[in-house]
Amino acid sequence: MFLEATSAISLQGSNLGLLLNSASANSFSTPSSCNLSLLSRSSSFSSLALSRKRDNGFTGYALSETNSMPLTGVVFQPFEEVKKDDYIVPIVPQVSLARQRFSEESEAAINEQINVEYNVSYVYHSMYAYFDRDNIALKGLAKFFKDSSEEERDHAQKLMEYQNIRGGRVKLHSILNPPAEFEHVEKGDALYAMELALSLEKLTNEKLLNLHSVADSNNDPQMTYFIETEFLQEQVEAIKKVADYVTQLRMVGKGHGVWHFNQMLLHEGDGAL
Ligand SMILES: [Fe+2]
Ligand SMILES: [Fe+2]
Numbered sequence: 001m002f003l004e005a006t007s008a009i010s011l012q013g014s015n016l017g018l019l020l021n022s023a024s025a026n027s028f029s030t031p032s033s034c035n036l037s038l039l040s041r042s043s044s045f046s047s048l049a050l051s052r053k054r055d056n057g058f059t060g061y062a063l064s065e066t067n068s069m070p071l072t073g074v075v076f077q078p079f080e081e082v083k084k085d086d087y088i089v090p091i092v093p094q095v096s097l098a099r100q101r102f103s104e105e106s107e108a109a110i111n112e113q114i115n116v117e118y119n120v121s122y123v124y125h126s127m128y129a130y131f132d133r134d135n136i137a138l139k140g141l142a143k144f145f146k147d148s149s150e151e152e153r154d155h156a157q158k159l160m161e162y163q164n165i166r167g168g169r170v171k172l173h174s175i176l177n178p179p180a181e182f183e184h185v186e187k188g189d190a191l192y193a194m195e196l197a198l199s200l201e202k203l204t205n206e207k208l209l210n211l212h213s214v215a216d217s218n219n220d221p222q223m224t225y226f227i228e229t230e231f232l233q234e235q236v237e238a239i240k241k242v243a244d245y246v247t248q249l250r251m252v253g254k255g256h257g258v259w260h261f262n263q264m265l266l267h268e269g270d271g272a273l
Helices: 104-133 137-163 189-217 222-250 256-267
Strands: 045-056 059-062
Touching: 104 137, 104 189, 137 189, 137 222, 137 256, 189 222, 189 256, 222 256
Parallel strands: none
Antiparallel strands: 045 059
16 A cells, blocks of 8 residues: 655644545555554654545544653743733834834934935935036936935835834934035046045945844844845945946046046946945
């Protein structure tokens, strides 16, 4: 006799068990009185008895437990445990219902990171306005910094959404006014702006790592995972990209070389930091 178990589900502490449907008994005839006992490796079930022949298959039943205590030592008693203070649903309207194991320090650190992202976004927006002027007219650089500004704002938005998911409260801080002029006598404007962007991306990375440390020290693995997956990877890639641009701008010098670099950015597609 062949017997294919299609599913076997063990529910600790329950008498429900089973469900094992025999499949291919096809060309084999099986005695109607057949009993099959399977000794389970788990302590949950001591035996499985097959009974009741049905056409060319069987229906099996888990019959008995020898030991209802789980092997892991983890006992789940929901209706007792849920009475603890930690699980009481707040009734005060000003208090988040969803908040759980989310520290005030983490909440404050997220608000500070939102402010970092907005500040960087504001600087890039100012760079966009500068390079878009008719007497500067470097449209590729203007586009690059406009896209980068929006990208940083998106980062702030992502942090705001996360703050709300965790039951924190978003508090926006003030943003400093950025410089309006980016001309530099020796470097020229494009290299000067790109070096500033590289410094800002490295600073942002430092702040993100600090945010990660806060989450870690507050034993918040979900928050560290969020920062790692949504921010840290992208941030090191942004640093590499802008470092490449600084190197290239140092190669081409000022004037005509910058115009070529600008054309490359104009046609490159999405190159935001
Ligand atoms: Fe960012
Ligand atoms: Fe960035």
